[in-house]
Amino acid sequence: MSSFALEQILATPAGVLAEQSSESLFQIKNDANDLLATAKALVEHIDQALNLKYSDRAQQLRLASNKDTGIVHFDDGHVRITADLPKKVEWDxxxxxxxxxxxxxxxxxxxxxxxxxxxxxxxxxxxxxxxxxxxxxxxRTLKTGKPGFRLTLLKETNHV
Structure with a gap:
């Protein structure tokens, strides 16, 4: 999916998209899922790099403040780094x-x-x-979540 196609899709009202063929919706949905997976992998990869670069400095600042978790701030060049190590408590x-x-x-x-x-x-x-x-x-109260739809291509079609 090119960025032009993506911009077109985002600018298209959902009602108009709903009028597209099932094959078109299948392709758009799969392309969007691929982009989402790539974006998530990219964010995770960058987060790993940030952790490698800043975790020691953040931990030193937390220790200097006598805390194991929480938010610390420091500067790296012209960038303010806010490092958060949230507390996650679990009870037996x-x-x-x-x-x-x-x-x-x-x-x-x-x-x-x-x-x-x-x-x-x-x-x-x-x-x-x-x-x-x-x-x-x-x-007991039954509530529903957001509806979801999974599209599966039944057979390959040749698009001319």
Missing amino acids: QAMLSDITKRIAANGDDPSEYVEISYRISEAKFNAWPDSLKSVFVPA
């Missing part, structure tokens, strides 16, 4: 369950210390007998 669910049980056993309210969330696997829910499902249905 089984251990938290045991702790909340001990809190409750001591007469305290675990919700004062811990946010408790309940989830049910949709596959498990669908396997339950109707008598059990009916108890949970009032607590």
